[in-house]
Amino acid sequence: MESLRELYRIGPGPSSSHSLGVRKACEYYYGIYPKRNHYTVELYGSLSLTGKGHMTDKVIYDYFGREKTDVVFMKEMTPVPNTMRFYCDGRQNEMEIYSVGGGAIAVKGLPPLADPDVYPENSLTEIVQVCQENNWSFAQYVYEREPDIKEHLRTVKNQMVAVIKEGLTQDGYLPGNLHLEKVAGKIYRQSQNAGPEVADRLLVSSYAYAAMEQSSSGKTVVTAPTLGSSGIVSALAMYYTVKGIPEERILEGLAVAGIVGNVVKKNASISGAVGGCQAEIGTACAMGAAMASHVEGLSNSQIEYAAEVAMEHNLGLTCDPVGGYVQIPCIERNGVAVLRSLDAMEYAKYIGSFKQNRVSFDMVVSVMKHTGKKIPVEFRETSLGGLAIEVMLNEEKKKHAAD
Numbered sequence: 001m002e003s004l005r006e007l008y009r010i011g012p013g014p015s016s017s018h019s020l021g022v023r024k025a026c027e028y029y030y031g032i033y034p035k036r037n038h039y040t041v042e043l044y045g046s047l048s049l050t051g052k053g054h055m056t057d058k059v060i061y062d063y064f065g066r067e068k069t070d071v072v073f074m075k076e077m078t079p080v081p082n083t084m085r086f087y088c089d090g091r092q093n094e095m096e097i098y099s100v101g102g103g104a105i106a107v108k109g110l111p112p113l114a115d116p117d118v119y120p121e122n123s124l125t126e127i128v129q130v131c132q133e134n135n136w137s138f139a140q141y142v143y144e145r146e147p148d149i150k151e152h153l154r155t156v157k158n159q160m161v162a163v164i165k166e167g168l169t170q171d172g173y174l175p176g177n178l179h180l181e182k183v184a185g186k187i188y189r190q191s192q193n194a195g196p197e198v199a200d201r202l203l204v205s206s207y208a209y210a211a212m213e214q215s216s217s218g219k220t221v222v223t224a225p226t227l228g229s230s231g232i233v234s235a236l237a238m239y240y241t242v243k244g245i246p247e248e249r250i251l252e253g254l255a256v257a258g259i260v261g262n263v264v265k266k267n268a269s270i271s272g273a274v275g276g277c278q279a280e281i282g283t284a285c286a287m288g289a290a291m292a293s294h295v296e297g298l299s300n301s302q303i304e305y306a307a308e309v310a311m312e313h314n315l316g317l318t319c320d321p322v323g324g325y326v327q328i329p330c331i332e333r334n335g336v337a338v339l340r341s342l343d344a345m346e347y348a349k350y351i352g353s354f355k356q357n358r359v360s361f362d363m364v365v366s367v368m369k370h371t372g373k374k375i376p377v378e379f380r381e382t383s384l385g386g387l388a389i390e391v392m393l394n395e396e397k398k399k400h401a402a403d
């Protein structure tokens with residue numbers, strides 16, 4: 001498996017595959033064909049269908065310069081979901097680049113661009129076994145395999161906290177024509193006046209909203225494992241910081257969450273265009289459950305239990321962003337999912353102490369992969385089905401009734 005640096009990336013929102021990965025593709029192409037008079041980028045599949053809402057065209061124009069760039073939305077699907085074709089100076093120097101999720105890219109005909117794998121283990125079963133042999137916690141395992149990762153995790157944690165702090169102070173509306181109000185600050189204030197039974201749940205939800213509202217506004221955020229699902233782990237980093245948990249323990253929690261995300265990335269997918277929202281929110285929810293479980297001092301087997309529960313009960317979750325924006329259902333979904341991460345941790349803590357889990361994390365990842373293949377393309381980040389259609393139809397109806 002790759003370094004956690006490839007999982008936790010810092011970059012502009014709102015989408016790791018549609019903005020961060022696209023910018024990386026531009027950088028790659030420009031690195032080979034710099035200073036040309038004109039660039040053309042054709043977008044296919046999900047990038048074409050939801051690229052406007054995801055600010056994909058803006059990222060490309062900003063990178064090459066609007067006056068010397070054409071972005072063409074090609075209304076056709078390609079075998080690889082997020083495909084871009086780059087040209088310069090007319091139709092010269094064609095290159096096909098794929099945004100493969102979490103801000104990573106692949107280039108047609110070339111071996112993977114990421115650094116060679118730094119983790120010899122490729123599944124959680126293998127990781128558990130190595131940990132048993134060496135008497136390591138999952139966090140120790142990460143630090144053994146990647147001795148220099150801690151500073152990166154610290155940078156990631158600090159960025160997550162900074163994004164949320166700023167997000168809580170914002171009001172007004174999110175970019176785009178959904179006219180969606182920013183409400184993180186309101187939820188936060190509600191948490192301060194709520195009774196003890198809901199105060200913390202509202203608090204952690206407000207953090208998830210703040211992270212997502214900043215991401216949807218194009219601010220610099222952290223993939224965890226993607227930007228559309230970045231509110232969950234970010235919210236927990238903030239929550240445990242505010243609760244006075246020592247920084248070292250929070251960094252360990254990020255490390256543990258990281259190997260959970262890495263296992264999914266290696267064996268299935270973290271891209272909504274490939275596997276639906278289960279691949280993004282399901283993975284982030286499992287990462288959050290693992291992080292919370294580590295912070296709470298649970299054992300490796302309980303951490304696996306929590307991650308498995310969190311992923312299992314997101315199976316089949318579809319991706320149908322309204323208007324192509326990473327806003328509805330995405331922002332609220334992060335808020336709900338971070339609570340589910342904490343619920344999964346509680347299940348692992350109490351039920352996992354006496355009940356053996358029959359479903360391993362690797363099993364549920366395999367099921368997620370195969371379920372993703374069966375999810376129709378309308379529900380894989382194309383905005384051609386589900387809420388994306390229903391909400392727009394309803395808006396149309398309301399408009400007609402008012403006319």
Ligand code: SF4
Nearest residue numbers: 228272277280319330
């Ligand atoms: S529905 Fe889920 S996968 Fe799709 S854009 Fe929103 S958060 Fe990402």
